[in-house]
Amino acid sequence: MPKQTLPEQSQTDSRALPAATVRTRVRVPLRFGDGYAVDADVVTFHGLVDGLEHLAVALGDPDPQGTPLVRLHSECLTGDVFGSARCDCGPQLREAVERIAEAGGYLLYLRQEGRGIGLYNKLDAYALQDGGLDTYAANAALGLPEDARDYSAAAQMLTALGVGALDLLSNNPDKAAQLRGLGVPVRDRVPTGVFATGHNLHYLRAKVEHTNHTIALDRLAG
Template sequence: MEVSKQANLPTKFGNFIIQSFREDNNKAEHLVLKSNELGAIPLVRVHSECMTGDVFGSRKCDCGDELEIAMKRIAAENGMIIYLRQEGRGIGLFNKVNAYNLQDNGYDTVEANNKLGFGADLRNYDIVGKIFDYYGIKSIRLLTNNPKKISEISKFVKVQRDSILATPNQYNKEYLKIKQSKLGHLLES
C-alpha cells in the first residue's frame, strides 16, 4: 500500500484533511477525509464511490445523501470518511450503467446485477483494515445501515453501528425496499 501526503480540504460541510491510499495489487486509489482530531472512538463512514449519486445528484439511490449526512456529522463530531473506489457495489461504472438500463426495464438492483453475471454486492473491505492500522484505530462508530459492511469491518476493529438514514424520494423508494428486503439493510431508526 502506498500512502500520499496529507493536505487540507475545506468543504461546504467543514474543514477536513485529505489523504489517498493506493492498493498494491490492483492500484486502486481510495481517499480518506478526516477531522484534525479523531478521538478515542471516531465516527467513520466507509462509503463506496457512486458517481451518479455523489457527483451528479442522482435520486435513484441514497448514496449522495448519505455522503452529505456523513460529511456534516463527521465535521461536527470528529472522525473520518473512507471513500472506496468501488463503483456500483464493485461492478464498475460501465456495468452500473448497464444495470441502470435493466432497472429502467423492470429489474431491481439485485436482479440487474445478477442478469449481468454479477453478485448482488462484490465490494471488498481489506484496504479499510490497512487504513485503520495506518491511523492506529482500534474502535469506531460506523455510520452504516449495511449488515455486511458491519461484519466485514468488524474483522479489523471493534464496531458500534450508528444509523445513517437519508430521506426517501419518489425515485428511490423501491431501491430502498430492495436494499432492506434482499440485502438486509437496517433502514429503520
Template sequence: MEKSNEAKLPTKYGNFTIKIYKQANQEHMVFMSENFHKLKTPNVRIHSECLTGDTFGSLKCDCQNQLSLAIKYIAKEGGMIIYHRQEGRNIGLLNKVNAYALQDLGRDTIEANLELGFEEDERDYSIVKEIFNDLKLKDIQLITNNPDKIAYVESLGVNIISRIPSIAPVNSYNNEYINVKKEHMGHLL
C-alpha cells in the same frame, strides 16, 4: 499498497485532512476531521463510490444524501470517511449504467447485477483493513446501515462501540432500491 501524505482540504462543510490509499488500479480517499488523530473513538463511515448519486445527484439511490449526512456529522462530531472507490458495488460505471437500463425495464438492483453476470455485490473491502491498520484504529463508532460492512469491520478485530444509522430521505425514484437494500440485503433501515 501505496499511500499519499496527508493534505489539508478546506470545504463548504469545514476544514478537513485527506489521504489517498492506492490498491491495484483503485485510489481510495480518507477524509478526516481536523481533530481526527486526537479522537479516542472516531466516527467512521465507509462510503462506497456512486458517481451518479454523489456527483450528479441521482434520485435513484440514497448515496449523495448519505454522504452529505456523514460529512456534516464528521464536521461536527469528528471522525473520518473512507471514500471507497468501487463504483456500482464494484461492477464499474459502464456496467452500472447497463444495470440502470435493466432497472428501467423493471429489474431491481440485484436482478440487474445478476443478469449482467455479476454477484449482487462485488465489493472488496481489503483496503479498509490497510487503512485501519495505518491509522491504528481499534475502537470506532461506525456510521452505516450495511450489515456486511459491520461484519467486515468486526472481522478486523476493530471494536464497534456503537453503530450510527445513516437514514436518508426516500423518494418515488429510490423507494424500490431502498426496499431491496432492506428486504434482500438486510440493511438496517
C-alpha cells in the same frame, strides 16, 4: 446484454494484510451546495492491496485514543457528483461529512462504483431496472455479484491512520461484518438517515429485503 465477469475478491484478517502507509495528507476546504462548509484533511496511501486510489477524509478532531465515527462510502458518480435521485448516495455523503465533523472521525471514500461492479456495469443494470428488475436482480442478470465490494483496503487505511475500535456510520450490516472479520473492532453501527425520493423507493426496499439494511420500511411508503 452479455454476461460479464469481475476478478475474484478475498477477505483476509487485517493482521495478515501488508501494511499500508500514509502517502500525502493535505488540507481541503469542503463546500456544499446547501451552504454547509467544513475544512478536512484528505489522506492518500501507499500499499493498498487492491491498487485503487481510495481516500480518507479526516473531519473534526479525531481522538487517537478514542472511538472515532467512521463511514465507508463507496464512490457513486451519478449520486455524489450529478445528484441522481435513483439512489441515496449523495445525501448520505453530505450527511456523513457533517455528522463525522461533529463527532470527529473519518470518511473513507472508496473507489468501488456500483457496489464494486464499475460505472458502465452499473448503468447497464439501471437499464435492466427500468425494465422491472430490482438493483440486485439486475446485477445477477448481467452475471455479476449482488455486491462485489471488499473492505480489505479500508482495514489497511484504518490501521495506517492509527484507528482501533470505531463506531461505523452505516445501514449496511455487511460493512460491519467484513471489518470485524478483518480484525477491525466495530463497537457500534450507527444508522444513517433515510433519504427517500419518488425515484429510489424500489431501490431502498431492495436493500432492506435482500441485504437487511436497517432502513425503516414504514418510512418508505409511496
